[in-house]
Amino acid sequence: MTVGHLHLAFAGGTALVTGGRSGIGASTVDLLAESGLSVIALDVSPEDAVAHRPAVRHAVADVTDEAAVTTALTDLLGESPLDYVVNSAGIHRQAGLESLSAADWRQVLDVNLVGAALTTKAALPWLRRSAGAAVVNVTSLEASRVVALINPEPVAHYAASKAGLEMLTASMARDLGRYGIRANSVAPGFIQTPMARANHAGVAALPEQAAARVPMGRYGDPAEVASAIAFLLSEGASYITGASLLIDGGFSTT
Ligand SMILES: NC(=O)c1ccc[n+]([C@@H]2O[C@H](COP(=O)([O-])OP(=O)(O)OC[C@H]3O[C@@H](n4cnc5c(N)ncnc54)[C@H](O)[C@@H]3O)[C@@H](O)[C@H]2O)c1
Numbered sequence: 088m089t090v091g092h093l094h095l096a097f098a099g100g101t102a103l104v105t106g107g108r109s110g111i112g113a114s115t116v117d118l119l120a121e122s123g124l125s126v127i128a129l130d131v132s133p134e135d136a137v138a139h140r141p142a143v144r145h146a147v148a149d150v151t152d153e154a155a156v157t158t159a160l161t162d163l164l165g166e167s168p169l170d171y172v173v174n175s176a177g178i179h180r181q182a183g184l185e186s187l188s189a190a191d192w193r194q195v196l197d198v199n200l201v202g203a204a205l206t207t208k209a210a211l212p213w214l215r216r217s218a219g220a221a222v223v224n225v226t227s228l229e230a231s232r233v234v235a236l237i238n239p240e241p242v243a244h245y246a247a248s249k250a251g252l253e254m255l256t257a258s259m260a261r262d263l264g265r266y267g268i269r270a271n272s273v274a275p276g277f278i279q280t281p282m283a284r285a286n287h288a289g290v291a292a293l294p295e296q297a298a299a300r301v302p303m304g305r306y307g308d309p310a311e312v313a314s315a316i317a318f319l320l321s322e323g324a325s326y327i328t329g330a331s332l333l334i335d336g337g338f339s340t341t
Pocket residue numbers: 105106107108109110111112129130131132148149150151174175176177178179198202225226227228274275276277278279280281282283
């Protein structure tokens with residue numbers, strides 16, 4: 088299936104996208120639906136920011152609640168296979184190390200890291216029914232480097248959760264390869280989404296101190312992350328597993 092300039096070949100028909108109602112997740116839902124897949128957009132928030140498409144079904148569940156994810160998949164899939172999982176649900180709270188409470192640490196690790204592990208585990212019985220299943224986890228540039236450009240303090244709990252998600256991805260690739268399931272991650276930099284706007288004082292353009300460090304000189308668009316996710320899910324990436332793809336406009340080169 089050719090979408091825009093992108094040729095995507097998919098072996099199967101159904102994708103689960105967590106965090107599917109906003110930002111990168113919503114863009115991924117759109118692109119996968121455009122590519123001919125049936126998509127389940129799962130989100131803790133019932134607000135519907137995604138254009139209604141017949142190929143998209145919505146589920147309200149918290150990714151940290153394994154039983155709730157299982158219930159949603161049982162309701163929507165029955166005995167049918169699931170081919171793809173995109174773990175894009177995530178939270179970010181701007182705060183420096185000195186002000187982070189135990190509750191802050193647990194909440195961010197729980198959603199960003201444990202949530203991806205439990206969602207993938209819950210999906211596994213359906214993924215194993217697919218002939219060419221794949222998982223993509225949405226990590227961050229901050230998984231591999233400390234970033235404190237727009238805000239003076241690095242977000243230790245968020246960065247640690249994303250570094251953990253990178254290692255979870257590698258473990259998934261190793262563990263799930265036995266079922267023919269691939270697992271990769273994308274590590275976005277500054278992407279213009281509601282999350283980024285909340286943390287960058289709501290400005291439309293990438294703040295100057297960050298733009299000066301990004302060779303592309305601008306925010307990335309969520310669609311520019313979605314296209315990489317779609318590629319990693321597709322048949323075109325059939326020998327790629329355990330990989331992490333930076334999508335940061337070149338920030339990490341500076
Ligand atoms: N925007 C960026 O610059 C950027 C950069 C690097 C990584 N990321 C990562 O990309 C992913 C998507 O972020 P975004 O920028 O699109 O943010 P966003 O806030 O626009 O979207 C995140 C979505 O996740 C959902 N969500 C949050 N907690 C959940 C839970 N417990 N269960 C189910 N859904 C939940 C939210 O309701 C929301 O719809 C996140 O994992 C984020 O950490 C974003």
